[in-house]
Structures are given as C-alpha cells and as structure tokens.
Amino acid sequence: MEHTVREESGALVACFTGEIDLEHSPTARKVLLDCVDKSSKVLVDLSGVEYIDSSGVASLVEAFQKAKKSGGEFALVSVNDAALRVLELARLDKVFTIHATLAEGL
Amino acid sequence: MGAPLLDLRFPARATELKPARHAVKEAVRGAGCSEAVARDIVLALDEACQNVIRYAYGPERAGDIGLTIEQAGDQLVFVLTDWAPPIDRESVQPRDLDDVRPGGLGTHLIREVMDQADFVDPPSGCGNVLRMVRQIA
Numbered sequence: 371m372e373h374t375v376r377e378e379s380g381a382l383v384a385c386f387t388g389e390i391d392l393e394h395s396p397t398a399r400k401v402l403l404d405c406v407d408k409s410s411k412v413l414v415d416l417s418g419v420e421y422i423d424s425s426g427v428a429s430l431v432e433a434f435q436k437a438k439k440s441g442g443e444f445a446l447v448s449v450n451d452a453a454l455r456v457l458e459l460a461r462l463d464k465v466f467t468i469h470a471t472l473a474e475g476l
Numbered sequence: 477m478g479a480p481l482l483d484l485r486f487p488a489r490a491t492e493l494k495p496a497r498h499a500v501k502e503a504v505r506g507a508g509c510s511e512a513v514a515r516d517i518v519l520a521l522d523e524a525c526q527n528v529i530r531y532a533y534g535p536e537r538a539g540d541i542g543l544t545i546e547q548a549g550d551q552l553v554f555v556l557t558d559w560a561p562p563i564d565r566e567s568v569q570p571r572d573l574d575d576v577r578p579g580g581l582g583t584h585l586i587r588e589v590m591d592q593a594d595f596v597d598p599p600s601g602c603g604n605v606l607r608m609v610r611q612i613a
Contacts, residue, residue: 389494391490391493391494391497391522392490392493392522392526392529393490393491393493393494421497421518423519423522423523423526424523424526424579424581424582424585425526427581428578428579428581429578431576431577431578432578435576435577435578452515455512455515455516456519456585459516459519459584459585459588459589460573460581460584460585461573462576465576
C-alpha cells in the first residue's frame with residue numbers, strides 16, 4: 371500500500387493505492403485519523419485500491435466517526451469496483467458518503 | 477474429491493497474507509470461478525486467516541495456518557486449520573451491522589461469501605478447523 375495526502379480546494383485528499391490489508395491498515399488508520407485532526411473536510415481517494423479487507427474498512431469507519439463527532443466532512447471518492455464490493459458486503463456503502471469523482475467531492 | 481487445488485501451510489502473520497491471497501486467487505480462478513467470485517472468496521479466506529492470527533493465536537503466540545482447497549463437483553471446499561488453543565466456537569458470531577463501528581466485520585464477510593462456514597472437530601494435534609463451502613456453478 372502507498373499513500374499521499376495533499377490539500378486541494380480547502381480539503382485534505384488522502385489517496386491510497388495497492389492493498390489495504392491487515393499488514394497495512396495500521397498505517398492507513400494513522401493517516402486517516404491524522405487527516406481528520408488537521409482538516410474539517412477529508413476526501414479519501416480509493417481509485418487505486420486493488421484490495422481492502424475488514425481491517426482497512428475499520429480504519430475508514432473509525433475516521434468517518436471521528437469526523438462526524440467533530441462536525442467535519444468525511445467522504446470517499448472514486449471508489450473502484452473491488453473496494454465498493456467490500457463496502458457493499460459490509461453494508462457500509464449507504465453509510466459513507468461516496469462521490470463518483472474527486473471534483474464532485476470538492 | 478481429487479487432489480487439492482491448493483494445499484498451503486504458512487506462518488500466521490499479517491505479512492504472509494498477501495502471497496496466500498495470490499495463491500488462493502490462482503487456484504479458484506483455475507477451478508473456473510469468475511473474477512468477481514474469486515475476489516469474494518479471497519476476501520472471505522483472508523478474513524478467516526485474520527481471525528486465526530488475531531484471535532486464535534493472538535499477539536502472544538506464534539504458529540501456522542493450513543489451508544486446503546478442494547473441488548467437489550460444483551462446490552469448492554475450503555479447510556482452514558490452526559494449531560492454536562481451541563477457541564470458544566459460540567463466541568465467533570457475526571455482529572449487528574446496524575451498529576456502525578470499526579471492527580468485527582470479518583465473520584460477517586465470511587458468511588456473506590460462503591454458503592457454509594462451520595468449525596468442525598479438529599484432528600488430534602490441531603487447534604481449530606474451519607470448513608467453508610462455496611457453490612461455484
């Protein structure tokens with residue numbers, strides 16, 4: 371898994387690529403919680419995520435709930451089919467705000 | 477059932493899961509599963525392995541995971557074995573998904589993907605054996 375974080379139009383955009391699995395989800399969790407600490411608007415770009423497991427999904431849920439608690443905005447953008455399938459299986463596709471593109475989320 | 481499609485034994489560590497996922501995907505694709513079904517099966521088996529790592533062995537113990545995949549007609553049969561102390565089978569239940577919180581999704585994902593997922597009595601010397609079945613046609 372690799373990641374980048376950048377500021378764009380007042381939001382922090384966290385972009386992940388590769389596999390967010392048990393080995394890498396602690397890093398993803400730290401990155402996401404750090405973004406929520408730093409910005410009231412966080413967009414998570416999952417377009418390059420080839421695989422995500424329940425530990426990766428848990429990182430997203432934790433950051434989402436932290437943002438919600440502090441009145442911030444937290445959304446997923448460009449979720450590819452592989453990641454969307456896992457969110458659907460976990461019944462979380464209706465819980466997260468999901469934007470088709472980054473432009474739509476900004 | 478003929479020879480297993482896959483017969484793996486690997487250390488129960490997070491770093492070992494990626495090659496295991498790769499091997500599972502190759503095996504089930506070879507058995508004729510579509511890309512979408514193969515992805516689901518890989519996820520379910522990964523989650524089952526994670527349960528072994530996190531809960532059966534836990535942070536204090538080291539050990540192996542055994543995984544075999546066999547084809548029986550239009551079913552794939554997956555047997556996941558560990559050598560950890562026996563777990564409380566009743567405690568392994570999917571949780572209420574309406575309670576949105578981090579964690580606890582693994583068992584739900586396994587049951588969503590597999591047609592059957594049951595702990596069976598382990599052979600002598602083994603800790604826990606989870607047998608899963610998925611219809612592929």
